[in-house]
Amino acid sequence: MKRKMKIHLDYLHLNGFIADTIDNFATQGHIIQNHRNEIKIFEYQKNKFVVKSFKKITIANRIIYKFLRKSKARRSYENALRLLDLKIGTPFPVAYVEESSGLFLKNSYFISCFVEHETTDKHLIESSDVPFLEAMGAFLFNLHKKEVFHYDLHTSNILTTKDSKGKIDFCLVDINRLKFKKPTKQRRVKNLNRLSLPFDQYSILISKYAEMAEFDVFSFAHKQLYQRKKYQIFRQIKSLFKDLYKKSGNCNK
Template sequence: MKIHLDYLHLNGFIADTIDNFATQGHIIQNHRNEIKIFEYQTNKFVVKSFKKITIANRIIYKFLRKSKARRSYENALRLLDLKIGTPFPVAYVEESSGLFLKNSYFISCFMEHETADRYLTERPDAPFLEAMGAFLYNLHKKEVFHFDLHTSNILTTKDHKGNFDFSLVDINRLKFKKPTQQRRVKNLNRLFLPFEQYSILISKYAEMAEFDVFSFAHKQLYQRKKYQVFKRLKILYKDLYKKYVAPVISRNTHKEAID
């Protein structure tokens, strides 16, 4: 367990939270990973449990690579040093069993927010898209690339002057690299937005980066189409695997166990 110096007094609360994670807390997401909100005194904390760790990754995360929880914690500290918004990291916890990493958890402070995808569903206005384009430009300028860049992983708040502030979550897959134009284009392709919204965002991005807007937009849209085709093929492969390959492997494994 690693706890931030400002939150060492929560050692007991954090230990109890992890011990009772399965039965307590308010669920806000339970898909690939499970995310819950826990309250302590007058404060709220977000606890993310990373699930579905393969046997190979249990060994890799134990000895060769940092766990997703640890990467989330360390990446959050780095983002805050760069003046990039993200929920403040409180702690990460790793549970091991022998040679394997069994479970890992990332704990952060709760932020009042609205996700960018929800905002765009209700109010798809140009000022917001331009502000998000400027935020993403600033992100890349500071050599930060989010490899799970979706509007659901961008949080937004609005100050009393009507200005938008943005923060990043789900940050275990950050990379810190020089912002070449190719990297910028590929990273922005991960945003799935309607064409009209996407055009406003990348036009603002290109303006901030002092790129030729039409040239950059052409490259962006071409690469976006390629990425969408790749994603569809990946989904098709997974569906075919589940339907045809997985049942065969299961039957053969069962047969070998009987023999």
């Protein structure tokens, strides 16, 4: 199997550690997520690194990612560098690794520095404080202002960190599906639809967003909530058809 490794200049000294980590990914490391993809923490010389293995690559995508489109690991690495250039928080990208066999991409991995954090969904379960939601609204406005749209935007992909003075900052993860586009009002609305928040929390967030964007708060909030409801109905129908498809597949076995 052929392996391609792209390592950030600041971390070239970790070449051996990265190779060993990929070789032993299946048996070593501490698992923090194992759903659609598998994410583990590895330690080296008192430093922690997050390694994400992208799984479930379809046969078509194995060819597409090999020749026509960048792999998810490579996109994660390059998007992280671009976010940092834009002064948007994200864990520092250390490397990406692609393994291929013949015409097919077999595996891909993204390695980043570990950041002490809490996810926003956990914070909002424990506390619904208005200043936090307004700060989050301001963060999302800043993303869009800088032409960054996260197409897997939900609260578990927005981390919260604290600086030395205790100030809360926000940090994006799971960034292989970023798009860099002009922030039209329609794009803003559609992107914010992806956030699953209770009505009261969502209202506070989008009101702050509208204020910073200098939109009419009532008009924007009304449109946003209407589009959000449509999006939720779409997701429910999509989920229903998926369940029916799985059940019909089981019945045919």
